[in-house]
Amino acid sequence: MSYATDKKIEKLLMMQMFSKLEKKPPKRIKDLQRLKKKQDKAVQELMAKAYDIPFYRRRFELSGTTPADYHTAADLYKFPVLTKEELRDWMDEELAGNPDKYKDWHVNPTSGSTGIPLKTLFSPRENAAVHANWLRVLVTAGFIPGVHKNMHRPNSLHTTTGGKKSLMAKIIDTRWHEMSDAIKDRVSSEQLVKDINEYKPDFLYTHKNILVRIANYAKTNNVPLWKPKLYCPISEMLDHRSELLLKEMFGPGLLNAYGMSEVGSVAVCLPGSDEFYINSDTHVANIYDDEGNPSDNGMAVVTPLFKTDLPIINYTTYDRMETYQRHGIRFVKKILGRMNDVIRHKDGSVTEWGNIEVVVNYSSDLDIVQSRFIQESYDLIRIQLVKSSDSKLTNEEIEQRYTEAFSPVLNNEFRFEFEWMDEIPSDPNGKLRMIVSKVK
DSSP states (O other), rough: OHHHHHHHHHHHHHHHHHHSSSSSOOSHHHHHHHHHHHHHHHHHHHHHHTTTHHHHHHHHHTOOOOGGOOGGGGGGGGGGOBOHHHHHHHHHHHHHOOOOTTSSSEEEOOOTSSSSSOOEEOOHHHHHHHHHHHHHHHHHOOTTTTSSSEEEOOSSSSESSSSSOOOOHHGGGEEOOOEOTTTOOOOHHHHHHHHHHHHHOOOEEHHHHHHHHHHHHHEEEEEEEEOOEEEEEEOOOOOOHHHHHHHHHSSSSEEEEETTTTTEEEEETTTTTEEEOOOOTTEHHHHETTTEEESSSEEEEEEEETTTSOOOSSEEEEEEEEEEEEEEEEEEEOOOOOTTOOOOOOTSSSSEEHHHHHHHHGGGGGGGEEEEEOSSSSSEEEEEEOTTTOOOSSSHHHHHHHHHHHHTTTTTOOEEEEESSSSOOOOOTSSSOOEOOOOO
């Protein structure tokens, strides 16, 4: 195996992998059966390869299993879960101890929004698989590569450890246009609207909070906004009120894709649908309840089946899902958000984002476009708010209703300070965390 050679032909590898992926949501029984057969085979191959990696050999021994014990996605419940901290330590150790081995690999870091950044290593083939899977998501939603124009916000975090784009990569990328808003070069919402209206993309994707502030700016200032065939908010959970605003300003082509930089795109909700399906030929998403038992409702634990050079098996997402299964293939009714974005109480208990989100999403009379909860102490929460341009309520009325709605959810332990803003700026990583707790 030559990583340098794979790096040169990575786009070709991507297209080869793309050609083998499922392109339609599984609906018929025979589709589900075929998909499960693919998934089962990939699970078996992944675990056989993982057994030869010292990091995973120890985990096999810890669980008292061997590759012969793994035949289906459900069998992965036998294997230890992998935390972000464990993955970070392993990846850092690999990169520091084998720099020559990884010189042609990709380093795809998370931004460290909840702690120390995580650098995930992807071989050229693994990276090709990530992009093949993402392209599959777009094509399934109606995107035509090489025909439709794509506009996206550049990811200045992602790097390769060596090499440059090949001529093939440059040619294929000609229909992919970067917005002027990079993580290290912020521009105004007005400029972003101009970018979109001038380029007129068929497909637009960027951080959810960026799309929301673009939509709100256009609505507030009565500025026409180009409606792409497809658009996708990434990196953050899509709440109900944001979804309504985006559909109002960008149109019906909302593609909701759930994934993480560590594992790629896991689940997809196509325009017009009200549920997600798992990309089950490339991923397993098992669900654990609060006691750590197999369940259909609880925390999602994800395994990317294509990542076989440095596997990521049973990765804890800390995101809650409500799911069901048909013929062994998982579908997602609802993604509830991160379990570790919490408000902390004096007695050591916490209130998770899901409890607060319920109030945010379904208190339709609050007239708020964006909000963020910043816990300053055990008795003070600062709430940043952006009001809808067509709101009929005064700031004081909204503050009173927020207090009445959220005090019971938080056990009536907090006083609230309100900060009214035209738009809430992104965090340094380009995302926007809904809960920020300064209490350790």
